[in-house]
């Protein structure tokens with residue numbers, strides 16, 4: 001049995017998120033032996049959309065394919081770019097005629113992987129039905145690739161869980177995005193689909209879903225509109241690693257990861273990813289799946305803020 005490993009990077013938010021992605025994508029890819037890297041980039045430009053230049057740069061960081069969501073249209077110059085760059089996806093269930101595509105089939109060392117980007121409709125724009133769109137696209141995609149990865153960009157966990165049952169056994173992985181808050185419900189179903197309601201965010205966690213606390217809190221307190229800017233502190237790169245059986249497309253495991261990033265000491269942030277490896281060597285040897293509990297330990301360790309960060313607001 002050969003294994004294909006997918007590294008997914010959750011919503012890249014603002015400059016801090018881009019910097020973490022620039023410095024840590026390759027180390028994480030090496031640590032987990034990933035074959036393919038997918039990143040959701042919808043918040044890369046100051047939290048709102050992505051520019052063509054940023055998209056091109058993110059490819060150079062080691063990302064193979066970019067997914068997005070409701071914020072993909074926030075920068076006007078992305079319209080021409082997305083029509084010409086098939087490796088930047090927008091949700092596929094936007095109405096017919098919208099620039100770009102939500103489907104891409106890639107080839108990696110003789111292995112084909114299909115990626116589908118969809119968007120939910122609960123508390124979001126009332127675009128075409130993601131369930132019907134998924135069924136139609138998967139009929140075509142499954143003829144081209146055994147491995148199929150779905151980024152379902154949606155607000156409601158109920159809609160995401162429903163989609164999991166809709167696609168159960170038909171896709172290798174269904175990973176939720178958009179809320180910027182990682183959930184702890186990752187699992188592989190008995191039919192071989194890896195699932196998590198939300199992969200989280202790559203960006204500043206001392207924030208309200210990536211934005212500076214003041215205006216975000218102010219909007220809720222006063223009910224008045226505020227100008228948002230992305231926050232800067234407590235930066236983490238976050239997402240999941242999905243391992244798939246190459247021959248069948250069935251998921252073997254899904255594991256959360258989260259690593260802190262300090263732009264003032266990017267080298268130390270890189271080193272920390274591998275140093276944990278050494279201290280966990282014995283645990284890893286004891287764990288036949290080489291993941292699971294060890295991954296959770298890493299997440300917990302990385303999640304604890306330092307005293308400096310706690311004083312940040």
Ligand SMILES: [Fe+2]
Pocket residue numbers: 011042043069178179180
């Ligand atoms: Fe997002």
Ligand SMILES: [Fe+2]
Pocket residue numbers: 042069070071153177178179
């Ligand atoms: Fe979103």
